[in-house]
Amino acid sequence: MKELNFKNASEYLSKLRSTFYIMVGFPLPVFLYVYFASRENNYSPVLKAIPDYLLVSIPVVCFGMAAFAYIAFFRKLKVSRTISDLREKLTHYYTISLNKFIWLEVASVVNVLIYFLSGNIVFAGLYIAMLILFAMNNPNYFSVVGDLRLSKTEKEIMKQNMTIP
Numbered sequence: 001m002k003e004l005n006f007k008n009a010s011e012y013l014s015k016l017r018s019t020f021y022i023m024v025g026f027p028l029p030v031f032l033y034v035y036f037a038s039r040e041n042n043y044s045p046v047l048k049a050i051p052d053y054l055l056v057s058i059p060v061v062c063f064g065m066a067a068f069a070y071i072a073f074f075r076k077l078k079v080s081r082t083i084s085d086l087r088e089k090l091t092h093y094y095t096i097s098l099n100k101f102i103w104l105e106v107a108s109v110v111n112v113l114i115y116f117l118s119g120n121i122v123f124a125g126l127y128i129a130m131l132i133l134f135a136m137n138n139p140n141y142f143s144v145v146g147d148l149r150l151s152k153t154e155k156e157i158m159k160q161n162m163t164i165p
Contacts, residue, residue, distance in 0.1 A: 004090070004091050004094055006090075006164065007163055007164065008161045008162060008163055008164055009141070009157070009158040009159075009161050009162075009164065010161050012090055012094075012164070013139065013140065013141060013144065015094070016094055016097060016139045016144070017138075017139055017140075019094075019097075019098060019101065020097075020101060020137065020138060020139055023101045023102075023104075023105045023134075024131070024134050024135065026105065026109070027105075027108050027109050027111075027112040027127070028131075030112050030116055031112050031115065031124070031127055034112075034115055034116050034119065034124075035124060038119050043119055044119075045116075045117060045118050045119035045120075046117045046118075047117045047118045049118075050114075050118045050120050050122075054114075055120070055122055058110065058111075058114055058123070058126075059122070059126050061110070062107040062110055062111055062126060062130060063107075065103050065104075065106060065107040065110075066103070066104055066107050066130065066133055068103060069099070069100045069102075069103030069104050069107075070100070072096075072099060072100070072103070073096055073097070073099070073100040076092075076096040076099075077093075077096060077147055077148075079092065080092045080093050080096065080147075080148055081148060081149055085165075086150075086154050086157060086164055086165065087164050087165065089148055089150075089154075090144075090148075090164070093144065093147065093148055097137075097139065100137065101134075101137070104130065104133065104134045104137070105134075107130055108127060108130045108131065108134060111123050111126045111127040111130055112127055115127060141158060141159070144158070145158060
């Protein structure tokens with residue numbers, strides 16, 4: 001596993017949050033463009049009609065990807081908790097968090113792409129639901145410490161922003 005370049009908890013959390021915010025923000029401008037253009041009746045979608053089976057199957061697939069992201073994350077989180085070295089533990093946590101973010105990102109991008117092509121409000125609502133789901137994963141000190149179940153010593157290193165050995 002490739003080690004991340006960070007000296008302390010502040011740098012680590014900054015890298016994790018930056019990755020999160022970039023991934024959340026990537027599809028947002030496209031969504032906002034289509035949403036505001038369609039509200040003003042200035043948007044003509046490429047696809048005029050979406051078949052009913054796609055109106056059901058695409059949301060199911062997207063929520064399936066989100067469920068897979070969480071299941072894979074929590075399975076791999078068990079491995080993170082068994083690692084004894086704090087730096088390796090945090091690096092592994094970053095990797096599994098990144099994988100979760102990627103799956104949630106793919107589901108969000110699929111929604112925005114279909115919304116862009118069709119202009120169908122179902123996909124706007126689905127994207128907003130995915131955005132809320134994504135936002136619930138905003139990493140912070142408490143989520144990292146809680147997810148990894150850090151020891152008292154490790155918590156103190158993180159809390160005091162000491163150099164991570």
